[in-house]
Amino acid sequence: MKRLVLLLSVMLVACSNDNAPDVSSEKAAADALQALQHSTAADGKALYAACAACHGAEGEGNAALNAPSLVNQQDWYLERQLLGFRSGLRGxxxxxxxxAQMQAIAKTLPDDNAVKAVVSYIASFKAKPAAKTLEGNIKRGADYYSNLCGACHGPAAEGNDTLQAPALAGVEDWYLLKQFNQFRDGLRGADESDRYGYQMGMMGKTLPDEDITKDVIAYIQSLAD
Ligand code: HEC
Ligand code: HEC
Structure with a gap:
């Protein structure tokens, strides 16, 4: 009986973990892995066919699959993230x-040239700011942003390549919130050898609560107008 209770509670924990990919994204991942297994050439357009099911035909993202848009970010950042997934620093x-899902896909890209090729294909898409889904106190968010975030991410959240801090303006608000919380909770950037992720990991602890985090992200969103 004790064992049954334990088993049930383990199952409950597994079901309530909203970080576990759902059935439709598992299917898209399996298709992408299969497509990439047959790719050998560093042809960005052909490789991107395996990414489109989740990230959209023009890199616009898909919230239902938790896949962010890729068009509002710098190419050096996308490349570094793909290399981070490949080396296991992320995911x-x-x-x-x-x-973990994205890590498996990145590892199936044939080599670093393939990473560069797919990123340069993504860079040919037109940038398009994502729709707003979050409400927050923009004025309060602006204060926190300029005190704690702007020095690295830039006054207009346009990013800073010397500091390797990505652009945030125009990226989906739900994705920024999720990633910020991943840094805060040590799911991303906890490893000291992940130089830039670790820096951001420390920043993940600086906002006092979830409401203020939403204010900051609502402010970042307003910068993309
Ligand atoms: C099964 C769906 C799926 C497929 C297919 C997929 N991705 Fe992803 N990708 C995701 C998800 C989900 C995330 C967010 C991971 C997280 O929460 O950390 C992501 C994140 C990323 C990121 C990080 C973006 C950021 O802002 O940090 C990059 C870059 C990326 N994907 C590129 C690609 C490329 C290139 C391909 C094709 C070779 C691809 N993805 C295929 C689901 C997918
Ligand atoms: C010391 C410089 C620095 C400061 C200050 C900083 N960041 Fe970052 N941030 C980074 C770097 C570097 C990355 C990229 C991390 C990586 O490569 O994994 C990042 C990544 C992020 C990401 C993930 C973006 C994505 O597409 O996945 C979010 C969200 C973010 N920062 C929000 C914030 C917020 C909000 C603040 C202020 C509370 C802040 N950052 C302050 C350096 C900084």
């Missing part, structure tokens, strides 16, 4: 289900 925490 290795057992609680980071979507990160």
């Amino acid at each position: 290795s925490d057992p609680k980071d289900g979507y990160g």
Whole structure:
């Protein structure tokens, strides 16, 4: 009986983990892995066919699959993230289900030239700011942003390549919130050898609560107008 109770509670925990990919994204991942297994050439357009099911035909993203848009970010950042997934610096925490999914796909890209080729194909898409889904106190968010975030991400959240801090303006608000919380909770950027992720990991602890985090992200969203 004791064992049954234990088993049931383990199952409940598994079901309530909203970081576990759902059935439709598992299917899209399996299709992408299969497509990439047959790719050998560093042809960005052909490789991107395996990404489109989740990230959209023009890199616009798909919230239902938890896949962010890729068009509002710098090419050096996308490349570094793909290399981070490949080396296991990102997507290795057992609680980071979507990160693990993306890690498996990145590892199936044939080599670093393929990473460069797919990123330069993504860079040919037109940038388009994502729709707003979050409400927040923009004025309060602006204060926190300029005190704590702007020095790295830039006054207009346009990013800073010397500091390797990505652009945030125009990226989906739900994705920014999720990633910020992943840094805060140590699911991303906890490993000291992940130089830039670790820097941001420390920043993940600086906002006092979830309401203020939403204010900051609502402010970042307003910068994309
Ligand atoms: C099964 C769906 C799926 C497929 C297919 C997929 N991705 Fe992803 N990708 C995701 C998800 C989900 C995330 C967010 C991971 C997280 O939460 O950390 C992501 C994140 C990323 C990121 C990080 C973006 C950021 O802002 O940090 C990059 C870059 C990326 N994907 C590129 C690609 C490329 C290139 C391909 C094709 C070779 C691809 N993805 C295929 C689901 C997918
Ligand atoms: C010391 C410089 C620094 C400061 C200050 C900083 N960041 Fe970052 N941030 C980074 C770097 C570097 C990355 C990229 C991390 C990586 O490569 O994994 C990042 C990544 C992020 C991401 C993930 C973006 C994505 O597409 O996945 C979010 C969200 C974010 N920062 C929000 C914030 C917020 C909000 C603040 C202020 C509370 C802040 N950052 C302050 C350096 C900084």
